Amino acid sequence: MKKILTIITITSILFTACKKDNATPDFDEQNLASLSVEFDNIVGGRTLTFDNTAVPYTNATGEKFTISSIQYFISNIQLTTTDGKQFTVPQDSSYFLIKGADRASRFAKVKVPEGDYSKLTFVLGVDSLRSTMPVDKRTGVLDPALGGHDGGGMYWGWNSGYIFFKFEGNSEVITNDQFGDPTGKKQFKYHIGGFGGYSAPTINNIRTITVDLTNAGIAKVRKDRQSNIHLFVDLMKVFNGTTTFSIKTYPTVMFGEFSTVISKNFKDLFTHDHTEN
Amino acid sequence: MKLRYIKYFLVITVFAYACKKSEHIQEKVETFLGFQKPKNFPETAYNFANNPVTKEGFELGRMLFYEPRLSRDNTITCGSCHIQSSAFTQHGHDVSHGIEDRLGTRNSPPIMNLAWNKAFMWGGGIYDLDLFPISPITTHEEMDESLENVLNKLRSLDKYKSKFKAAFGSEEISTGKFLKALSQFMLMCVSSNSKYDKVMRKEGNASFTTTELEGYELFKQKCSSCHAEPLFTDNGFRNNGLVPSSINDLGLYTATLLATDKYKFKVPSLRNLKYTGPFMHDGRFLTLDAVFTHYAHEVQATENLDPLLNKNGIRGISINSDEKTKLMAFLNTLNDEEFINNKLLAEQ
Structure with a gap:
């Protein structure tokens, strides 16, 4: 048995070697292969290091800050081939919680038809349909019990819904009064959620991100290799994407109007660095 | 469609009393048939x-x-x-x-x-x-x-x-x-087993007294648009004109951030008022009397005050003391003693 397996393996490796430069396979929704999207958190021109008080980061407003935690949901991944064919990853396999503190969580691993992809689309957050699903459908990263409410929890119990993007850290610019952090810890907390509401329309911070892969390398998805779309997620852009804001003015943003300003910056966080094929 | 669920779930608690007067022995026989939608x-x-x-x-x-x-x-x-x-x-x-x-x-x-x-x-x-x-x-x-x-x-x-x-x-x-x-x-x-329910379902010889019946008529005129029968709530959120609390609780607004939801709170049911005091979202009224006084005399013109409490430029609901007595009598028929004594619902 082992021998047969070895033969098969060797044969397939040989075939692989021959196939590599072959033409794009026909687009077949049944012919699935692995693809990963890597969410590599960075801060401006630097790598992400937690609580680096010795050399803090500096935002566009000139405020020095450190980061203690970053977590966000990525969902509803969709890919488009170079010739315009779209594939949407089935919903049940399309929810990912990217946790800055857990390197392994940075990959969103999906199965898509073999093909050459030049466009990636995903949602930062949890779509409204999934946000209102029965409790037994909320498993895996969507389990409301995950992470506890003080720690890594990404669920609001009092106002049913997920926190899409949770970003916390410290900055000396934060005052110790009620306009800053009354506990004196000089903490900033951005818990951005809001899917539009069950019945009445409420704030909607679901953001769809589209990344063009043409310039930095299309994803060639084949069964015999692992294609990885490597994205940079620049957390600095939270403060100066479409709108620049100051940590001192907005040290805590949760379920409130200003959250929509921050969520509009989200699209600026993502850039395609390269693709490993 | 819903009838199917009703069928699954019906709870009958049969109390069989053996030698009821002298022995005080109570035997409970339970047959769990699940959730039952009252008629x-x-x-x-x-x-x-x-x-x-x-x-x-x-x-x-x-x-x-x-x-x-x-x-x-x-x-x-x-x-x-x-x-x-x-x-x-x-x-x-x-x-x-x-x-x-x-x-x-x-x-x-x-x-x-x-x-x-x-x-x-x-x-x-x-x-x-x-x-x-x-x-x-x-x-x-x-x-x-x-x-x-x-x-x-x-x-x-x-x-x-x-x-x-x-x-x-x-x-x-x-x-x-x-x-x-x-x-x-x-x-x-x-x-669902208050006197009111039994009267409505025409169970046994249940009937309202004259005062209760007059109270019921007054209730239908003055209260039922928000406290809709038979649940005695319309399940809505309304501002009933309370003075904002010291913490300025904005009610529904906190969850929706819609300006039109400020100071709106859920319309509570009027069932079991005998047992559920104090009243209002922050329990500010200790007695039903205080609640009546609020609706009759103390309704404030706060943001989003419910239009039903501000008709023709007059705030509140006009209720004189005779009407209050009758309304109280009716509200008393909404107390459900079987509910608060149902052993199935108690800690075992």
Whole structure:
């Protein structure tokens, strides 16, 4: 048995070697292969290091800050081939919680038809349909019990819904009064959620991100290799994407109007660095 | 369609009294037939298809409802703030009383007829009963525990393994099963056996007295547009003109951020008022008399005051003392003694 397996393996490796430069396979929704999207958190021109008080980061407003935690949901991944064919990853396999503190969580691993992809689309957050699903459908990263409410929890119990993007850290610019952090810890907390509401329309911070892969390398998805779309997620852009804001003015943003300003910056966080094929 | 669910779930508690007068022996024979929609009630809002009430699920839910491990320091249960003898409210407390003597900001509402509820909490925010318990469990002023810890505590106990298995087919204790079991218990907290209900269903020779009947007529003229029969709430959120509280609780606005929702609170049911005082979202009125005084004389012109309380430039509802007596008599017919004494709903 082992021998047969070895033969098969060797044969397939040989075939692989021959196939590599072959033409794009026909687009077949049944012919699935692995693809990963890597969410590599960075801060401006630097790598992400937690609580680096010795050399803090500096935002566009000139405020020095450190980061203690970053977590966000990525969902509803969709890919488009170079010739315009779209594939949407089935919903049940399309929810990912990217946790800055857990390197392994940075990959969103999906199965898509073999093909050459030049466009990636995903949602930062949890779509409204999934946000209102029965409790037994909320498993895996969507389990409301995950992470506890003080720690890594990404669920609001009092106002049913997920926190899409949770970003916390410290900055000396934060005052110790009620306009800053009354506990004196000089903490900033951005818990951005809001899917539009069950019945009445409420704030909607679901953001769809589209990344063009043409310039930095299309994803060639084949069964015999692992294609990885490597994205940079620049957390600095939270403060100066479409709108620049100051940590001192907005040290805590949760379920409130200003959250929509921050969520509009989200699209600026993502850039395609390269693709490993 | 709903009839199917009704059929599953009917609870009959038969009390067989042996030698009733001399022996005081009470034998209870229970046949669990599940959730029953009372004849005079409308269709339910809860999705029973996704969580049919079973005897095992209900009993597990009841155990969990009275389980102190749901709180961080294992001191309080759901039943601590929702006491059956007070129609599942916290009698005598204006605002709810959590662990370590922490005080919340709102009055503990009754666990009653929740199958007909579309929105939960005085200020909304939760629209699915199954997701409701997460809030009191995790709120700092209430149980201050994480759902993850609660589940881990339960997983360490053999008695729960067998109960979860009996209710849901496997020993696995998941968020979904835990919450669905709690829902099954809460859904069974149906109050539908007040004098009013018996009159409406024409049971036996139940009938209103003259005063009660006059009170009922007045009720229909002056109160029923918000406290709609037979649940005695329209399930809506309205500003009834209270002076904003010292913490300026903005009510529904907190959950929706819509300016038109400021100071709107859930319209509470008028069932079981005998047991559920104090009244209003912050328990500011200790007596029904104070509530009547509010509607008759103290309604404030705050933002989003309900138009029904501000007709023709006159705020409030005109109620003279004779009318008040009659209304009180009618409201008394909404108290359901069977509900607060139903042994099935008590801690076992």
